[in-house]
Ligand SMILES: Cc1ncc(C[n+]2csc(CCOP(=O)(O)OP(=O)(O)O)c2C)c(N)n1
């Protein structure tokens with residue numbers, strides 16, 4: 001068999017997503033952000049909705065998401081992404097509108113607008129990258145930081161008496177009448193990557209079909225902030241993060257929220 | 260009472276709400292300071308002492324994470340609502356920045372006002388020798404009751420109740436409050452202006468600069484003097500109150516003033532007001548995190564003032 005006999009469209013199992021720009025990413029090797037970017041680009045491309053997609057990028061390591069995924073973007077002030085996405089979606093109801101936010105952005109400085117956007121049932125998708133740390137600014141404690149986890153601002157480990165408890169915001173959002181789909185995924189194994197991709201697709205369809213707010217939390221690795229190798233970071237995530245942030249769907253209203 | 264409490268808050272606005280209870284120091288960089296403006300206004304109106312630190316980065320918006328001095332207006336002319344002032348201290352070395360922590364607290368408590376350290380991204384990341392001032396113990400419970408009789412910490416001995424508020428719906432009383440704030444600011448202006456004058460006795464030209472640009476301009480002075488151009492330096496240490504009188508005095512006999520800033524021209528307005536535009540006042544600014552070199556400033560001085 002010749003090489004040309006193998007390279008045929010019907011044999012294709014994987015191709016580089018066309019919406020992923022051919023530039024160097026600034027993400028650390030081993031970081032989950034890059035994988036999620038690829039999935040977002042793939043899903044938008046496969047759904048054929050690039051022409052009517054608007055992303056809202058956060059302040060955090062993903063601040064430059066607009067350099068990597070070739071759709072229209074708005075850059076939000078720190079924490080304000082869901083407010084901005086609300087405006088975009090209300091003005092262009094047929095668009096796919098998503099935010100892409102870290103745990104600091106979404107569940108610390110942005111908690112207020114995060115909760116209210118979900119409670120209003122805005123027809124947007126929130127991609128929530130929970131790596132239990134402020135990656136961008138050098139690894140400070142986030143609301144999501146686990147008890148005992150060491151960060152730059154809790155060098156001896158997070159203590160509940162001093163720093164309170166890890167915030168699992170997704171279950172709170174699942175309780176709100178405005179959310180139609182709330183799920184927790186990860187991208188640390190090929191199987192999980194496939195599941196996360198399916199979740200993103202479902203969420204994106206919800207936005208286009210105006211079914212309510214979809215929240216896709218991705219429990220993620222920040223190997224640099226955690227000061228671990230990429231491999232050890234994935235292991236640490238499995239052993240520690242999943243207990244507090246278990247994977248799976250928290251809510252899935254097939255027909256969308258009640259209006 | 261807890262001796263020392265360090266807390267990380269969910270955002271800058273929340274941190275300011277805590278500061279309102281005399282928590283009493285918080286630090287941030289420009290976008291965070293914009294979020295704090297509500298709190299600054301409330302602090303000033305409630306006469307609660309506090310120390311705020313803004314290590315400026317380049318805006319507007321997210322801008323850049325590198326040095327800037329573009330928050331001068333926000334700091335000195337009031338970024339929040341209402342008529343208020345903060346004492347604004349501008350360090351140009353690490354040592355000065357360390358010393359200003361104690362100074363800032365002392366001034367804030369002396370006048371029951373807000374003081375701030377307005378540093379910039381370069382000073383903030385500078386590494387140089389520093390002698391840390393001796394640590395002073397926190398006020399004891401009794402000292403607080405004595406020295407801060409306005410503090411809200413329970414009516415021990417059933418003293419009359421203390422209420423910290425900025426709200427006053429009786430117009431005459433609110434006007435009275437404002438007069439009291441203004442009287443305090445006039446007092447601060449009278450007593451607390453600080454500046455550094457270098458080689459101003461014989462100078463033909465004056466450079467005015469603060470923070471990082473002052474450090475650069477000091478080298479420019481040297482270069483100029485080596486060429487026989489007599490350049491002096493006026494470095495305000497308090498940006499508010501602005502050392503007007505000292506500047507007017509230092510500029511008495513100069514042929515021109517060059518104001519160097521990392522912005523589009525902010526302090527230069529106060530410089531012009533101080534010298535009542537009696538001589539040419541030129542501005543040179545860089546943005547985007549860029550800092551001028553000493554040679555660059557020398558060329559600008561020649562171009563704008565000497566070889567005109
Ligand atoms: C108003 C404001 N406050 C603080 C900052 C500094 N800052 C930048 S990114 C960040 C935290 C980002 O953490 P997260 O959202 O978890 O994103 P990650 O980098 O971990 O993906 C902070 C506090 C800022 N840019 N603006």
Ligand code: SF4
Nearest residue numbers: 027028031061135222
């Ligand atoms: S610091 Fe953490 S979140 Fe940021 S790119 Fe590196 S690994 Fe990813």
Ligand SMILES: [Mg+2]
Nearest residue numbers: 102103133135
């Ligand atoms: Mg994070």
